[in-house]
Amino acid sequence: MRYEDKERLYQQTQKKYLWLRLVNGCKSLVQKKERIFVLWFFCPISILIWYLFKSNLGLEDIPLISPVFIVLVDLMLPALLIGGTFVILILFGTPRGFDKTANELHRIGMTNSAGEVPMLLTRTQDKRHSNVEILEFDAVGIPLTEWEKERGYIEAALNVNIVKIIEGRNKRRILLHVVPADSGLPDFIEWNDSYLTGDDSTLTLGKSQLGLESVDLSKIPHILLGGSTGSGKSILLKVLLVQSLKKNAVVSIADFKGGVDFPRVWHDKCKMCFDEDTLLTLLIELTDELERRKTLFRENGRANISDYNKQSAVPLQRHIFACDEVAEVLDKTGLAKEQKERIGLIENRLSIIARQGRAFGIHLILATQRPDANILSGQIRNNIDCRVCGRADTILSQIILDNTTAANQIPKDKAGRFILHDGTVFQGFWIDETDIL
Ligand SMILES: Nc1ncnc2c1ncn2[C@@H]1O[C@H](COP(=O)(O)OP(=O)(O)OP(=O)(O)O)[C@@H](O)[C@H]1O
Ligand SMILES: [Mg+2]
Structure with a gap:
């Protein structure tokens, strides 16, 4: 891009920001009523200053003074009132850290091809979570994917932890939900029935x-849990199954890993299957139901x-079918x-449940280390x-979430730390089923 074009864009953007700050300043008068008093005070003070200024000039003592000069002095009052009101509104509409944020983002190279940085428009407290602040940016054409990619750098530059990044009311606005940098997630949270x-x-x-x-299964009926070995899939699966049992659901578990993860206590409360024939019979029963x-x-x-x-009068129970390491079941290589x-x-039965299970209360929770297309067909995956x-x-993250956020954001030394499809990072509960079941 040529220097003149950059300069022209820069001027346009500056005008746009001035306008946006003015609009935000006006809006802030509605939200923070005490600000109106500032404007009320400003008016008499301006008039007083203008009056003192005019009296000090002593215009009536100057012989042959030009009437144009007198008019100019009189016009200073409305100019002072209007200009001052504009400045005050722009100040009201300028969020804390406006320049600093822009500078920090500039330093990490968060710019568009014209060299412009995203501009902080508002900072508001999240109504539902008192520790979360929402920073609204004009994205200057930088897409959401780029913000996700640069998440680590942005966190370091702004000294915050980003809880989630979403688009605002249109693609030009990006909302960062942030918490102070020192409020990290705990490494261990034990499940309890509360x-x-x-x-x-x-x-x-x-x-x-x-x-x-x-996750509300009546809205999002099936769950796919992914992660490399030792990431905490089986523990999270058990957390979900314990809750299902406590909610009076019928739980079936396919465990083709030799039964080590699901001790005796599970066998008493759930239908277990350890081989393909039992699994097929179980899935036929579920689709018949x-x-x-x-x-x-x-x-x-x-x-x-x-x-x-x-x-x-007789409510139907939900059915939960869980499979720990679905690849062990569905991998057809060499068979x-x-x-x-x-x-x-x-596969066919799983896919019927994946497509139709929601309305009928039949749900899948599938855990896996390798959910690639050969193992988990599109029919099943796309319905979860x-x-x-x-x-x-990055490959596993891409397959599970359709992006690389798990690879970028989950530290390699954290077990039980997960990221959801909407970008929210959480620490899964730890559970010892022998205490709970
Ligand atoms: N929520 C958690 N909080 C703390 N530690 C956890 C949590 N989940 C798992 N861990 C730790 O990680 C270990 C491995 O967990 P888990 O067996 O669930 O992993 P996995 O992903 O199922 O592994 P694999 O793929 O080999 O079966 C656990 O023994 C425990 O020490
Ligand atoms: Mg496991």
Whole structure:
């Protein structure tokens, strides 16, 4: 870009910012009523200053004074009032750290091709979380993906922890939800039943800087947990299953890792399957139940399980099917034709549940280290909207979340630390099932 073009853009942007600060200043009068008094005070003080100035000139003592000069002196009063009001409004509309933020972002190279830095427009307290501040930026054309990529640098430059980055009311605005840099997440939070929610469909995952993170299965019916070995998938899976049991759901667990992760106590409370035949039978039962519920809801004119349970004397239970390391089940590499066909049948049933399970209260929670396309078909993956990823490399993060945030943001030494599909980082609960079940 040529120097003159840059200069022209720079001038335009400066005018735009001045205007935006003026608008924000006016808006702030509505939110912070005491500011109106500042303007009220300003008027009489300006008039007094102007009056003293005019009297000191002693115009009436000067012979043959030009009438133009007298008019000019008189015009100074409205100019002072209007100009001063503008300056005050611009000051009101300028957030704390306006210049400093711009300078810091400039230093880390957070600029567009014209060399402009995102401009801080407002800083507000998050209404739901008192420790979170929302910084609203004019993004100057820098897309959300770039902000995500530079997250670490932005945190260091602004000395904050970013809880989440989202677009504002349009793509030109970026909202950073931030907390002070020293308020990190704890490494260990033990589950206790006080975290249990009152309804039958919400499962709590852990704590983020915004508070408790949970997923409502009546809205987002299935969960995919990813992460490299030792990242904490099995523990998180158990946290979700314990809650499901406490909410009176029917829990089935497929564990093809030799049963080490699910001790005896689980076998008493859940349907367990350790081989393909039992798994296929279980999935057939689940899809049959789905069909049965379909007919039941149709006959009763009900749209979904929550609707049905409201009017029924005998409520239907939710079914949760969990599979720890789904790749162990679905990997067809090196298998004979007959075995491949059997896995095809398993996949087919999983995919029916993934597509239709929400309304009928039948849910999948799948955990895996390698959820690539050969292992988890698009049909299943695309219908699982709650994606959670622990520490991972860029490939794994990309497969689970469709971005590399898990690789960038989850420290390699943290177990039980996860990132959600919406970019929220949380510490999953730790649980010892023998104490709880
Ligand atoms: N929420 C947590 N808080 C603290 N530590 C945890 C948490 N989750 C897991 N860990 C630690 O990490 C270890 C591994 O956890 P886990 O077995 O759940 O990992 P995984 O991802 O299932 O591993 P693999 O893929 O090998 O099965 C646990 O034994 C525990 O020490
Ligand atoms: Mg595991």
